[in-house]
Amino acid sequence: MKNVAQLPVGLFDSGMGGLTVFKALAQRLPTEDLLYLGDTARLPYGTKGRSTIVRYTLKAAQHLVDMGIKMLVVACNTATSAALPTLREHFSPLPVLGVVEPGAIAAASASRNGHIVVIATEATIAGGAYQHAIARIRPQAVVTGRACTLFVPLAEEGWMDGPLVEGIARRYLADVFHLADLPQQDSPQPDTLLLGCTHFPLLQGALQNVLGPKVRIVDSAATTAESVANELQRSGLMHPGQASGKYRFLTTDNTPRFAKTGAMFLGRPINEEELFLVDL
Amino acid sequence: MKNVAQLPVGLFDSGMGGLTVFKALAQRLPTEDLLYLGDTARLPYGTKGRSTIVRYTLKAAQHLVDMGIKMLVVACNTATSAALPTLREHFSPLPVLGVVEPGAIAAASASRNGHIVVIATEATIAGGAYQHAIARIRPQAVVTGRACTLFVPLAEEGWMDGPLVEGIARRYLADVFHLADLPQQDSPQPDTLLLGCTHFPLLQGALQNVLGPKVRIVDSAATTAESVANELQRSGLMHPGQASGKYRFLTTDNTPRFAKTGAMFLGRPINEEELFLVDL
Numbered sequence: 001m002k003n004v005a006q007l008p009v010g011l012f013d014s015g016m017g018g019l020t021v022f023k024a025l026a027q028r029l030p031t032e033d034l035l036y037l038g039d040t041a042r043l044p045y046g047t048k049g050r051s052t053i054v055r056y057t058l059k060a061a062q063h064l065v066d067m068g069i070k071m072l073v074v075a076c077n078t079a080t081s082a083a084l085p086t087l088r089e090h091f092s093p094l095p096v097l098g099v100v101e102p103g104a105i106a107a108a109s110a111s112r113n114g115h116i117v118v119i120a121t122e123a124t125i126a127g128g129a130y131q132h133a134i135a136r137i138r139p140q141a142v143v144t145g146r147a148c149t150l151f152v153p154l155a156e157e158g159w160m161d162g163p164l165v166e167g168i169a170r171r172y173l174a175d176v177f178h179l180a181d182l183p184q185q186d187s188p189q190p191d192t193l194l195l196g197c198t199h200f201p202l203l204q205g206a207l208q209n210v211l212g213p214k215v216r217i218v219d220s221a222a223t224t225a226e227s228v229a230n231e232l233q234r235s236g237l238m239h240p241g242q243a244s245g246k247y248r249f250l251t252t253d254n255t256p257r258f259a260k261t262g263a264m265f266l267g268r269p270i271n272e273e274e275l276f277l278v279d280l
Numbered sequence: 281m282k283n284v285a286q287l288p289v290g291l292f293d294s295g296m297g298g299l300t301v302f303k304a305l306a307q308r309l310p311t312e313d314l315l316y317l318g319d320t321a322r323l324p325y326g327t328k329g330r331s332t333i334v335r336y337t338l339k340a341a342q343h344l345v346d347m348g349i350k351m352l353v354v355a356c357n358t359a360t361s362a363a364l365p366t367l368r369e370h371f372s373p374l375p376v377l378g379v380v381e382p383g384a385i386a387a388a389s390a391s392r393n394g395h396i397v398v399i400a401t402e403a404t405i406a407g408g409a410y411q412h413a414i415a416r417i418r419p420q421a422v423v424t425g426r427a428c429t430l431f432v433p434l435a436e437e438g439w440m441d442g443p444l445v446e447g448i449a450r451r452y453l454a455d456v457f458h459l460a461d462l463p464q465q466d467s468p469q470p471d472t473l474l475l476g477c478t479h480f481p482l483l484q485g486a487l488q489n490v491l492g493p494k495v496r497i498v499d500s501a502a503t504t505a506e507s508v509a510n511e512l513q514r515s516g517l518m519h520p521g522q523a524s525g526k527y528r529f530l531t532t533d534n535t536p537r538f539a540k541t542g543a544m545f546l547g548r549p550i551n552e553e554e555l556f557l558v559d560l
Contacts, residue, residue, distance in 0.1 A: 041332045042322055047436075049535040052321045122537075153433045156327075164447045171444065255329040257402075 002068075005237045008033035008248075009228065010069030012060050015043035016156070016258060017198030018075030019265035021099060021221050022247075025073070028225035029232070032245045036075075037064055038262075039280065041252035044152055045078040046121025046197070053082040053123060059280050061087055063250075065094065070237050073228060074098045077197050077220075078121050081129030095231055099198065102227050103220030104133035107194035110218045114141040115188050117176050120196030122147040130196050144190065148172045148200075155199040156261050165206045177211055195219040202264060250278045282348075285517045288313035288526075289508065290349030292340050295323035296436070296538060297478030298355030299545035301379060301501050305353070306525065308505035309512070313525045316355075317344055318542075319560065321532035324432055325358040326401025326477070333362040333403060339560050341367055343530075345374065350517050353508060354378045357476050357500075358401050361409030375511055379478065382507045383500030384413035387474035390496045394421040395468050397456050400476030402427040410476050424470065428452045428480075435479040436541050445486040457491055475499040482544065530558045 009029075011022055015038050022036055039045075039060050045053050057079045061072060072094060074080045074087065080098030088096045107116050118130045125145040134143050150168055159165055174180050177190060193215055195201055201219050208217060232238045239245070249270055251258045254277050259270045289309075291302055295318050302316055319325075319340050325333050337359045341352055352374060354360045354367065360378030368376045387396050398410040405425040414423050430448055439445055454460050458469060473495055475481055481499050488497060512518045519525070529550055531538045534557050539550045 041328060047535065047537060048321060049533045052533045052535075123535075149437050150430070150433055150439075153430055157429050159430075164444065164451065167444045167447065253329045253332045255327065255332075255403075257327060 003240070004070050005240055007068050007070040008035040008246075009071050009073060010064035011036045011073045011075045012057070012064060012079065013038050013076040013198065014045040014056075014079060015040050016262040016265050017152070019262050020198045020201050020219070021073065021075035021224055023266055024221035024225040025228060026245065026247070028222075028229055030244055031239045031241055033239065034245055034247050035064060035067065035069060035250070036248065037250045037278070038258060039252050040255065040258055041280070044121070045076065046123050046152060047149065048123060050082050050123070050127065053079060054086055057083040057087065058090060061091065063278060063280060065091055069094075071095045071097065071228065071231065073224065075198060075224070077103070078123045081124045081127040095235060097224065097227055097231060099220040099224050100129045100133050100196075102223035103194055103196060103218070104130060104137055106218040106220060106223045107192055108134055108138040108141060110216045111141065111192035113188060113191050114138060115190040116141055116192045116194055117144045117146060117173070117190045118194040118196045119146050119148045119151070119172070119200065121152065122149055124196055130194065144176050146172060146176055151203055152197065152199045155202040158261070158264060160202050161206045165203060166210050169203070169207055169210045173210065177215070179210070191215060193217045199265075247274055248276060249274050250276045252278055252280050283520070284350050285520055287348050287350040288315040288528075289351045289353060290344035290347075291316045291353045291355045292337070292344060292359065293318050293356040293478065294325040294336075294359060295320050296542040296545050297432070299542050300478045300481050300499070301353065301355035301504050303546055304501035304505040305508060306527070308502075308509055309525070311519045311521055311523065311525055313519065314527050315344060315347065315349060315530070316528065317530040317558070318538060319532050320535070320538055321560070324401070325356065326403050326432060327429065328403060330362050330403070330407065333359060334366055337363040337367065338370060341371065343558060343560060345371055349374075351508065351511065352376045353504065355478060355504070357383070357478060358403045361404045361407040375515060377504065377507055377511060379500040379504050380409045380413050380476075382503035383474055383476060383498070384410060384417055386498040386500060386503045387472055388414055388418040388421060390498045391421065391472035393468055393471050394418060395470040396421055396472045396474055397424045397426060397453070397470045398474040398476045399426050399428045399431070399452070399480065401432065402429055404476055410474065424456050426452060426456055431483055432477065432479045435482040438541070438544060440482050441486045445483060446490050449483070449487055449490045453490065457495070459490070471495060473497045479545075527554055528556060529554050530556045532558055532560050
């Protein structure tokens with residue numbers, strides 16, 4: 001019989017964005033098996049209502065749990081902010097980690113002046129999860145949330161830099177970063193941008209060009225991988241083997257988009273034999 | 281008992297784009313009751329695989345049929361091009377009309393030189409339905425298809441004009457319309473742009489600015505309304521009353537987005553009492 005520690009870590013996302021978290025996890029924990037489920041038939045979650053997101057997330061998580069996983073990582077900001085408490089309750093005692101807390105930690109420790117802008121999908125911003133998580137860690141922080149809806153299709157289209165992408169970024173961020181005018185004394189310049197959506201690291205170069213070198217841009221991928229490592233260590237669930245982990249990618253839609261677009265997020269091609277279609 | 285002719289015409293779309301067809305239908309046939317279902321919990325369909333689109337469309341259409349309709353209008357190019365034959369077979373003898381044939385008719389009759397560009401979602405272009413429909417009507421036509429994935433979220437974000445929108449349009453259309461260089465003799469300039477997605481009429485002004493006044497831009501909303509009128513007339517199903525039609529809008533997701541964004545497509549506000557949530 002298989003030891004629980006030998007089971008894969010399950011990652012769930014609405015689509016391909018969570019592959020940026022997958023990539024960080026594979027780098028930090030190279031001997032762990034990883035099982036990824038992207039709910040591509042229902043993506044994007046970010047413009048949908050909370051109860052719809054919770055329903056979809058529970059269904060997808062159940063599928064991973066039925067396949068056998070030792071931990072669930074919700075590699076999607078929208079699903080984390082809508083459904084994390086429900087998932088923890090439903091699948092207890094399985095450890096369930098999200099990306100919001102690690103992202104909040106990254107931003108709270110990166111910022112010097114405590115003025116942080118978080119950009120994410122409509123659903124994540126409306127839910128306020130990042131604003132609350134940062135307030136818990138650093139109560140004096142001033143956090144401004146901004147929904148950047150077009151960044152998701154932009155990243156998926158592979159348009160990651162150039163004047164159009166920078167123009168779109170400027171339109172979303174000009175007022176919160178006072179890009180058009182001089183900073184006013186009563187409203188200090190934010191010094192940190194938190195990428196609260198797993199798609200957004202692909203646009204980091206363009207965002208840095210727009211905001212200038214003084215603004216620090218952070219995301220939750222690396223800190224989430226660190227949290228997963230800590231949790232596996234704490235609970236004695238680190239994979240006992242020394243060999244490289246095995247990877248499987250499940251999707252709910254049969255379009256070639258997952259492999260094509262996913263490769264950009266993962267930073268390497270996704271092979272046919274790693275890819276499986278599931279019907280949820 | 282209600283006469284069949286007194287039943288509403290059912291319209292189905294993946295989200296809000298079909299409201300541009302709804303609007304044309306309400307103008308052309310003001311005494312007809314209209315029942316609209318937007319599958320907002322699963323939108324967009326345009327980047328998804330064919331079998332997924334067929335599955336979702338059948339489910340939504342079944343819901344409208346169960347509620348009682350005298351005709352089904354598939355007010356979504358992606359669903360029409362993936363699922364129209366299946367729908368016709370499944371719900372026979374209910375008349376089922378799509379938007380592709382009317383759009384093809386509009387483009388084929390608008391073009392003088394027979395060089396037509398059709399822009400649509402990835403799924404519609406990949407399926408080739410428009411290319412085939414135009415070829416049937418005007419076999420000598422030269423049709424170029426181009427997927428404009430970002431136009432859907434752009435229209436839904438309400439970004440309909442200005443330099444960014446024109447820049448994105450230019451990036452998608454520059455090569456097919458030879459915008460960067462002089463037209464070459466062996467590849468004549470297309471004179472017609474067919475908007476093969478119900479979202480795209482919102483961007484018509486920006487597209488006309490980019491392409492110049494000589495290019496005719498057509499869509500399928502008005503010709504679809506004309507086809508519906510003809511079919512109702514032919515089958516003796518015109519509503520017998522003289523009063524204004526009653527309208528109901530069903531959505532599968534409870535976000536306020538439908539009413540907010542839908543109003544742009546419909547050209548008037550959507551009232552609370554017209555709006556219903558259904559669980560598919």
